[in-house]
Amino acid sequence: MNARLRHLSRRxxxxxxxxxxxxxxxxxxxRAEGVWIYDEAGRKHLDAxxxxxxxxxxxxxxxxxxxxxxxRLNVHSRYVSPVVLDYLERLLALFDDPIEQAALTASGSEAxxxxxRMAMVATGRTGIIALDAAYHGNTALTAAVSPRRTPVGxxxxxxxxxxxxDNLNPLGGKPEAQPEAFAEGVRTAIRDLEAAGHGCAAMILxxxxxxxxxxxxxxxxLDAAAKALQDxxxxxxxxxxxxxxxxxxxxxxxxxxxxxxxxxxxxxxPMGNGWPIAGVVTSREVMEAFQREHRxxxxxxxTPPAAAAGTAxxxxxxxxxxxxxARRTGHHLRARLAALPHESIAQVRAAGLFVGVDxxxxxxxxxxxxxxxxxxxxxxxxxxxxxxxxxxxxxxRPPMPFNSGNADxxxxxxxxxxxxxxx
Amino acid sequence: MNARLRHLSRRxxxxxxxxxxxxxxxxxxxRAEGVWIYDEAGRKHLDAxxxxxxxxxxxxxxxxxxxxxxxRLNVHSRYVSPVVLDYLERLLALFDDPIEQAALTASGSEAxxxxxRMAMVATGRTGIIALDAAYHGNTALTAAVSPRRTPVGxxxxxxxxxxxxDNLNPLGGKPEAQPEAFAEGVRTAIRDLEAAGHGCAAMILxxxxxxxxxxxxxxxxLDAAAKALQDxxxxxxxxxxxxxxxxxxxxxxxxxxxxxxxxxxxxxxPMGNGWPIAGVVTSREVMEAFQREHRxxxxxxxTPPAAAAGTAxxxxxxxxxxxxxARRTGHHLRARLAALPHESIAQVRAAGLFVGVDxxxxxxxxxxxxxxxxxxxxxxxxxxxxxxxxxxxxxxRPPMPFNSGNADxxxxxxxxxxxxxxx
Numbered sequence: 001m002n003a004r005l006r007h008l009s010r011r012x013x014x015x016x017x018x019x020x021x022x023x024x025x026x027x028x029x030x031r032a033e034g035v036w037i038y039d040e041a042g043r044k045h046l047d048a049x050x051x052x053x054x055x056x057x058x059x060x061x062x063x064x065x066x067x068x069x070x071x072r073l074n075v076h077s078r079y080v081s082p083v084v085l086d087y088l089e090r091l092l093a094l095f096d097d098p099i100e101q102a103a104l105t106a107s108g109s110e111a112x113x114x115x116x117r118m119a120m121v122a123t124g125r126t127g128i129i130a131l132d133a134a135y136h137g138n139t140a141l142t143a144a145v146s147p148r149r150t151p152v153g154x155x156x157x158x159x160x161x162x163x164x165x166d167n168l169n170p171l172g173g174k175p176e177a178q179p180e181a182f183a184e185g186v187r188t189a190i191r192d193l194e195a196a197g198h199g200c201a202a203m204i205l206x207x208x209x210x211x212x213x214x215x216x217x218x219x220x221x222l223d224a225a226a227k228a229l230q231d232x233x234x235x236x237x238x239x240x241x242x243x244x245x246x247x248x249x250x251x252x253x254x255x256x257x258x259x260x261x262x263x264x265x266x267x268x269x270p271m272g273n274g275w276p277i278a279g280v281v282t283s284r285e286v287m288e289a290f291q292r293e294h295r296x297x298x299x300x301x302x303t304p305p306a307a308a309a310g311t312a313x314x315x316x317x318x319x320x321x322x323x324x325x326a327r328r329t330g331h332h333l334r335a336r337l338a339a340l341p342h343e344s345i346a347q348v349r350a351a352g353l354f355v356g357v358d359x360x361x362x363x364x365x366x367x368x369x370x371x372x373x374x375x376x377x378x379x380x381x382x383x384x385x386x387x388x389x390x391x392x393x394x395x396x397r398p399p400m401p402f403n404s405g406n407a408d409x410x411x412x413x414x415x416x417x418x419x420x421x422x423x
Numbered sequence: 424m425n426a427r428l429r430h431l432s433r434r435x436x437x438x439x440x441x442x443x444x445x446x447x448x449x450x451x452x453x454r455a456e457g458v459w460i461y462d463e464a465g466r467k468h469l470d471a472x473x474x475x476x477x478x479x480x481x482x483x484x485x486x487x488x489x490x491x492x493x494x495r496l497n498v499h500s501r502y503v504s505p506v507v508l509d510y511l512e513r514l515l516a517l518f519d520d521p522i523e524q525a526a527l528t529a530s531g532s533e534a535x536x537x538x539x540r541m542a543m544v545a546t547g548r549t550g551i552i553a554l555d556a557a558y559h560g561n562t563a564l565t566a567a568v569s570p571r572r573t574p575v576g577x578x579x580x581x582x583x584x585x586x587x588x589d590n591l592n593p594l595g596g597k598p599e600a601q602p603e604a605f606a607e608g609v610r611t612a613i614r615d616l617e618a619a620g621h622g623c624a625a626m627i628l629x630x631x632x633x634x635x636x637x638x639x640x641x642x643x644x645l646d647a648a649a650k651a652l653q654d655x656x657x658x659x660x661x662x663x664x665x666x667x668x669x670x671x672x673x674x675x676x677x678x679x680x681x682x683x684x685x686x687x688x689x690x691x692x693p694m695g696n697g698w699p700i701a702g703v704v705t706s707r708e709v710m711e712a713f714q715r716e717h718r719x720x721x722x723x724x725x726t727p728p729a730a731a732a733g734t735a736x737x738x739x740x741x742x743x744x745x746x747x748x749a750r751r752t753g754h755h756l757r758a759r760l761a762a763l764p765h766e767s768i769a770q771v772r773a774a775g776l777f778v779g780v781d782x783x784x785x786x787x788x789x790x791x792x793x794x795x796x797x798x799x800x801x802x803x804x805x806x807x808x809x810x811x812x813x814x815x816x817x818x819x820r821p822p823m824p825f826n827s828g829n830a831d832x833x834x835x836x837x838x839x840x841x842x843x844x845x846x
Contacts, residue, residue, distance in 0.1 A: 007503055014511040015500075015725075016524050016707070018714035022501045029502040031495050037502070050498070052722060058494055067490040071481055072454050074697035075473070077438075078445045079452040079460070080430050088437040101439050106529040106699045107723050113562045117575040126576050138721055139536045140564035149717060152540040153549050269722060274497040276529045276699040276723035284439070291441035294572060298561055299475060299692060300530050300699035302438075 003040065004028060022385070023378045032057035035399050035406055037383065046382045048398040048410050054245055054270030055316040056401045062273040062312040069308035077104075077302035087307035090314060091281070094252050098283035099265060104301040108241040108268025109137030111278040114296060115264045116141055116204065118282065119235045122289040125199030127234075129189045132161040133389050135211040136204060136239055145204055158198040160189035164212040164389075165221070168347050168358050178217075183224035190232045202235040202264070207254030210242040213388030214349050214356030214395070219259035226260050235286070236260065241268035241278070242354070246317060246400065249327030249352025257351070270400075272309035276300065322400040326352035332404045333396070336411035344369055344423035353402055356387075357394040357414075359423065365392035369423045376417025382410055426463065427451060445808070446801045455480035458822050458829055460806065469805045471821040471833050477668055477693030478739040479824045485696040485735040492731035500527075500725035510730035513737060514704070517675050521706035522688060527724040531664040531691025532560030534701040537719060538687045539564055539627065541705065542658045545712040548622030550657075552612045555584040556812050558634040559627060559662055568627055581621040583612035587635040587812075588644070591770050591781050601640075606647035613655045625658040625687070630677030633665040636811030637772050637779030637818070642682035649683050658709070659683065664691035664701070665777070669740060669823065672750030672775025680774065693823075696739075698732035699723065745823040749775035755827045756819070759834035767792055767846035776825055779810075780817035780837075782846065788813035792846045799840025805833055 007028055011019065027045060031038040034056045037045045047057065055062065069083065077084065088102050105111045120126050130136065130145035137143065143151045144159050162185035163171055165178055172181030190200045203225070209215035222236075229236050243254025244267055251257040255265065263286060268278040279301070290296065300306075317323065334350035337357060346360035359366040359373070367390040374394065377384050385395040396410060430451055434442065450468060454461040457479045460468045470480065478485065492506065500507065511525050528534045543549050553559065553568035560566065566574045567582050585608035586594055588601055595604030609626060616623045626648070632638035645659075652659050666677025667690055674680040678688065686709060691701035702724070713719065723729075740746065757773035760780060769783035782789040782796070790813040797817070800807050808818040819833060 007505055007508060010508045010512065011503055014508060014515060014524060015526065016710040016714045018711075018718055019526075020501055020718050020720050021503065027502045029496055029498050029504050032498060037496075037498065040505075052499065053497070058497070060494075063490070063493040066493060067486065070486040070489060070697070071483075073452055073460075074476070074481070075452050075455060075460065076475065078443055079450045080434055080444065081452050082430055082463075085430060085433045085437060089433065092437060101437060103438065103442075107533060107721065109721070110530065110533065110562065117563055117566075120575050138719060139533065139562040140540055141562065143540075152543050152717065274493070274726070274728070278723075287439040288441075291439045294575065295441055295443050296561060297443050298530065298532070300701075303697070305697070 024375055025378070035402055044381065046406055046409055048396050049383045049385045050399060051242060051247065051397050052269045052274055053399045054273050055313055055320070055322060056399050059273060059316060061316050062309055065308040065312035066275055066305050069305040073304045075303065076299045078297065081304045083304045084302050084307040087311050090311065095265065095281055096261060098263065099281050101284055101287040102279055102281045103287070103296050104277060104279035104306065105298050106276045106278065106300040108266065108278045109139050109142050110298065111266040111268055111280050112136040112142045112204065112239060113139045115237050115266045115280045116202065118264060118280065118286055118290040119202035119237060121293055122286045123199070123201045123234060125201040126158045127193030127198035127200040128159050129186060129200065129203035130159060130161055131164040131205055131209070131212060133164045133212045134206065157196065158193070160193055162186055162189050165209060165215045165217055167215050167349060179221045179224055183228055186225040187228045190228060190234065200232050200234040202237050203229055204237040204239060206239045206243055207258050207260065208243040208248060208351050208354065210354065211387055213358070213393035214351060214354055216349065216351045217258055219257070222258055222260040235263040237264040237266065238262040239266045241266060245270045245313070246323030246326055247352055247354055249323060249330045252323070271313065272306060273313050275306055275309035277306040277310055320401065326400055329353060329402050329404055329407055330355070333407035333410065336407055337414065340411065340415050340418065342418040342423050344418065353398055353400060355396040359392050359394065361423070365390035367392040369421050370394055372421040373414065373417045373423065376420045377413045380413040380416060382413040384410070447798055448801070458825055467804065469829055469832055471819050472806045472808045473822060474665060474670065474820050475692045475697055476822045477696050478736055478743070478745060479822050482696060482739060484739050485732055488731040488735035489698055489728050492728040496727045498726065499722050501720065504727045506727040507725050507730040510734050513734065518688065518704055519684065521686070522704050523707055524710040525702055525704045526710070526719050527700060527702035527729065528721050529699045529701065529723040531689065531701045532562050532565050533721065534689040534691055534703050535559040535565045535627065535662060536562045538660050538689045538703045539625065541687060541703065541709055541713040542625035542660060544716055545709045546622070546624045546657060548624040549581045550616030550621035550623040551582050552609060552623065552626035553582060553584055554587040554628055554632070554635060556587045556635045557629065580619065581616070583616055585609055585612050588632060588638045588640055590638050590772060591783070602644045602647055606651055609648040610651045613651060613657065623655050623657040625660050626652055627660040627662060629662045629666055630681050630683065631666040631671060631774050631777065633777065634810055636781070636816035637774065637777055639772065639774045640681055645681055645683040658686035660687040660689065661685040662689045664689060668693045668736070669746030669749055670775055670777055672746060672753045675746070694736065695729060695732035696736050698729055700729040700733055743824065749823055752776060752825050752827055752830055753778070756830035756833065759830060760837065763834065763838050763841065765841040765846050767841065776821055776823060778819040782815050782817065784846070788815035790815040792844050793817055795844040796837065796840045796846065799843050800836045803836040803839060805836035
């Protein structure tokens with residue numbers, strides 16, 4: 001058996017036959033740097049998918065910051081660490097009213113689980129509204145608001161799913177009608193939760209609708225829905241795990257780009273460039289209401305190395321102007337993809353360095369073609385993914401130091417892969 | 424305002440007024456090494472409480488392993504990383520039948536949340552049995568089996584709590600009666616869950632009953648309860664977050680010390696010496712049943728640096744014979760504490776480097792005295808905690824390189840603190 005097959009066979013034996021991998025021919029990764037991942041044969045692959053290595057794989061500034069902190073101190077937050085306080089101060093300064101306090105966690109799933117529990121305690125209600133193609137995590141509670149797979153034990157009675165905005169097939173039939181149609185879905189869900197006796201605690205959504213296939217919307221889109229929540233005294237939770245930390249190129253947070261003021265924001269993947277750090281930021285009122293009854297504590301969260309990683313990420317973002325780079329490279333990438341001459345490309349959407357490409361054939365969402373195209377890109381050394389309701393939307397979401405040459409490489413690979421797929 | 428007050432005031436502003444700390448006078452930590460934590464004034468405090476820095480704070484072998492791996496590669500497990508496979512192989516070799524596969528997570532809470540969901544899927548039932556003084560995590564689902572605080576939304580209908588064993592006031596009135604009395608609680612809970620239509624999916628417990636106040640039990644204790652679960656086709660989940668990785672001094676896992684073969688084991692705190700790594704290990708059958716429907720994936724879990732940290736922990740444990748040290752130092756510490764002449768000490772229990780000291784006055788569990796003693800030790804530069812039903816049991820659970828001199832220091836501080844508390 002060659003080395004490659006041996007790795008795959010060991011993986012099956014150790015992690016189970018269906019432990020998910022990317023690609024028919026999974027990538028055996030041994031090294032990564034910047035926007036490149038190297039396999040065992042030394043071949044390099046352009047990472048046009050991963051948002052955890054936000055400032056680039058193995059960025060020396062983050063690695064060194066973590067290393068130095070690990071040499072000094074790594075304790076949990078029942079001890080007071082000035083390093084952690086410095087980071088929280090810097091992080092919270094990046095938010096607007098009413099957000100002013102933070103509870104860190106070790107994963108985005110934990111952050112969303114905590115945010116939902118905070119909303120339930122703060123409102124005294126249990127009803128939750130989520131979008132019908134969302135993903136918010138893998139705990140029991142967050143899986144219940146990640147409806148693409150049936151949660152263990154079935155969909156709970158206190159969750160209502162509302163139709164996601166869709167830029168190719170807008171709610172209400174046309175783009176102008178979409179905000180009101182979306183808000184009407186929210187109002188119906190609120191009424192329904194109230195009638196069922198749960199009441200409405202919160203709506204949770206990704207402000208750039210990333211897992212819905214990057215259905216990002218213009219400023220004002222959420223105004224009517226947010227008002228409906230306010231009228232019901234319910235909270236708005238923005239999940240910034242994908243949208244945050246400058247990804248959109250124009251704003252630090254997705255909720256700013258769409259112009260809404262959430263009560264709770266959750267953070268995750270890019271926050272520590274690979275150190276497992278995530279968290280919830282919220283108002284003093286929500287935090288107080290929660291802590292009065294529950295005093296959240298998480299052993300692995302809010303540690304000095306987590307803070308060191310988080311601080312280094314913010315430093316590098318500023319020093320290398322990565323938000324500006326996301327805007328510029330994102331524009332370039334979008335233009336290159338929009339110019340590709342393939343009839344199956346129904347729409348190219350971009351929010352900075354996050355691009356969604358709808359593939360449609362004969363009026364049907366083309367999930368099978370998208371699959372072939374992702375595999376075709378992988379064979380050409382370009383790593384992308386896909387998402388959306390029918391897994392028909394190509395998802396391009398590279399580390400933030402992506403440059404225009406990298407974007408050109410993606411466009412060229414995609415062009416070839418689309419041709420190969422007869423698309 | 425002096426520096427100390429400024430830190431505490433910033434902490435309140437940033438994390439909320441009730442974000443939990445240890446001690447009336449919280450420790451401002453700036454450096455830690457081995458079994459010592461240093462504060463801002465350079466004063467050193469003996470860490471007799473923390474199990475995350477399992478092989479010692481800032482252990483250079485772990486720090487260096489993480490550093491080198493961070494320089495090379497940090498990707499999630501949808502790519503195949505030989506480093507991760509090597510670690511899983513080594514980890515799984517430490518378990519007996521039927522355990523042979525692993526799903527890593529980023530925290531013990533996530534591990535227990537996943538284990539409970541796996542049990543529900545594998546059995547097709549939703550009922551869970553937990554102990555009435557347990558703690559298994561801070562997600563919505565794990566909080567429901569951590570009954571010392573009311574879960575958000577109240578205790579769910581599918582959870583039954585059974586009385587914990589207690590070595591000072593044994594179930595059934597005497598030590599010999601305790602195993603059968605415990606098993607009878609389990610049988611009643613199973614019947615009750617079945618009658619309510621939930622059925623019984625699993626019982627979850629810590630095999631050294633750590634949060635119950637270290638109510639560790641002799642081999643065979645769980646046999647009757649385990650048989651009741653087997654008869655109901657329900658699973659046994661052992662939470663080894665506190666008991667595991669040689670803590671007891673005699674066995675790598677708490678479930679081996681008590682002589683039971685769990686279907687699922689969860690791992691956490693000590694696993695990566697501070698890198699956030701945790702996980703579930705189980706049989707191929709349970710993993711397959713779960714993956715057929717759910718394909719667990721966790722971005723921050725099963726990464727190369729997590730594996731590097733985990734591997735380094737196992738290396739150091741072997742090289743420094745830390746399990747042997749836990750046994751030897753644990754015996755010494757226990758003997759020193761048992762010899763202390765204080766009438767409020769009702770019992771001293773030890774399982775390697777995990778010691779519980781019941782404080783009782785006038786026949787009542789003495790939570791207030793325990794509180795004073797913990798504070799008295801902290802003033803003397805010795806960090807311990809407390810737990811148990813009435814927070815009356817001193818909890819001493821230091822990093823594994825604790826030596827007999829450290830143990831003597833704990834005993835001396837405890838002696839003084841007990842005297843000071845009039846105990």
